[in-house]
Amino acid sequence: MATPRSLWRLALRVLLCIAIAVCVLWGIGALWYQAPLRWLWLVPWSVLGMATLLAVAGRMTRSRRRRVIGAGLVAALALLGWWQTVLPMHDRDWADDVARLLDADVDGSRVTLHNVRNFDWTRDDDPAPRWETRTYDLDGLASADLVMSYWMGPAIAHTLVSFGFDDGSRVVFSLEIRKERHESFSAIGGFFKQFEAVLIAADERDIVRVRSNVRDEDVYLYRLAIPRAQLRTLFLAYVDEAGTLQQAPRFYNTVTSNCTTIVFDVARHIAPGLPLDIRLLLSGYFGQYAHAHGGLAGRGRFDQLEAAGRITDRARAADRDPDFSRAIRRGVPGIPEAETR
Template identity: 30%
Template sequence: MISYFVYVYIILKPSNDKAWELEFQTPSTVEFIDEDRVKINHIHDWEYTDEFQTSVRYFDETYNMKNLRRVWFVLEPFSKWQAVAHTYFVFDFQYQEPIAFSIEARREVNEAYSGGAGLVGGYELYYSWGTERDFTGKRAYRDNATLYMYPLKLSGSRMINLFKTLAEETNTLADHPRFYNTLFDNCTNELAKIVRKANPAALPWYSLYVLPGYADYFLYDHGYIDTRLSKNELRQMYNITDIVRQNYKEGFSDAIRDVISVAVLP
């Protein structure tokens, strides 16, 4: 055990300068224009067929945080073990297309993901911003994953604090790389740390941060997801998988919001 900590935390050093897989070569950065506006650089906007990407595109866009209207929490359970999942946020702005924020294990060329490698400094962390078409479309349409997308019950100030803190942490990681860890620095507990930094009283510590497949139930229990539905109804109502697949080519963002707004949003 001692040798493990010496190796991972003393000998190994995280780096941004490696031969990265294509999807991890261009990290996002953020420019703070004034107290309300930020410019996000290198927003991922790839397109896909049901097997692979057909275009690689990035763009920059300026957002006024006062125009932030809603935050969504997206859960992608892994099919082999439902207690493990990927999670990310989607932000809705007035007058602009939604933008997503995701935390990943940054892989090098020809490197596959392994939970074991993630325990011993096998990957750096990767914070990225992307379009909903890219991040959600990739998972549901290309990867054939199941997705649940929940509107969070947050005040306007908490939404802004969350978005701003994610933007700040994006730049911090770009300047100071850190290792991904399968248990302690994964997509979900990294998000939780940032949420707690943005709003210290927002979330108590949750033991299943290391096993995030039931993070939606945790948010439900703490009032961040609509409790008018029972837990048994929750995933059935917020399963967006078929909507994305059926509307991918025409655009699915409006279709998701049309279905959910009619069903559950106040």
């Protein structure tokens, strides 16, 4: 019959094996995505990891077990030390749509944004580049809309915020991966410093239309219930984030630094008490999170707002219409009819 002491030892051994397995898998991912000559390092790391697991599980003699565990610990420390040398950079051969960093000048209520993206998309891999300088009057900042674009099932969505002004102009902010010219998005790679982060300011016909009409993503739009007086704080929080990224590059992270977490961080500027929630990780449910905390305009249950806020078909129908932004908002709860005429 097992004694309490032996059961504790068994439990501790199981926990150590789980921790080592996680460490080995993390190391495999880190080496796969970042190490030069990765196979030269992957094979010995994997073999040593398996040997360490066997040693902790008690499948070796005591003297050999100590040597293997010691070697595994040294290898883990060496890997962590190397990992700290993998640093984000601004100087790479970037893809056209993330080639420039947003730069902003703030003069009282006037904000000038340099490098606002206004591409003409026909194919995802062949846009017609156009970068513009635009000036906005924050005294005329009238609205903010949450845009969610689903590209990988109901739990994962890209999150953007579109700001509207009294004169009808709009600008959309989006935190995105800053992929190099040869790269494509990888959710797993986003855990292992594969991509830097970039904050894009873009014309709505560019950044929404490319998702709905070119990439065939399913797009939803919700009017945010933010008092007009607080819109300036939200807008300037994005401007500050752009300045931070310009001064110090940062890696995009699939969980901790992505398109949804930035919306949450920015929203906390005006509502510091917003709680953490699993829906911040499962970004496809961020709309439900916003609705649960009174963040969406319009009356009704969330499923009603969601159905009315699906703009995919309207965006595809509007396509190159100069009134694209008005067309996609028709019927969206909380948006005045005058705004969509």
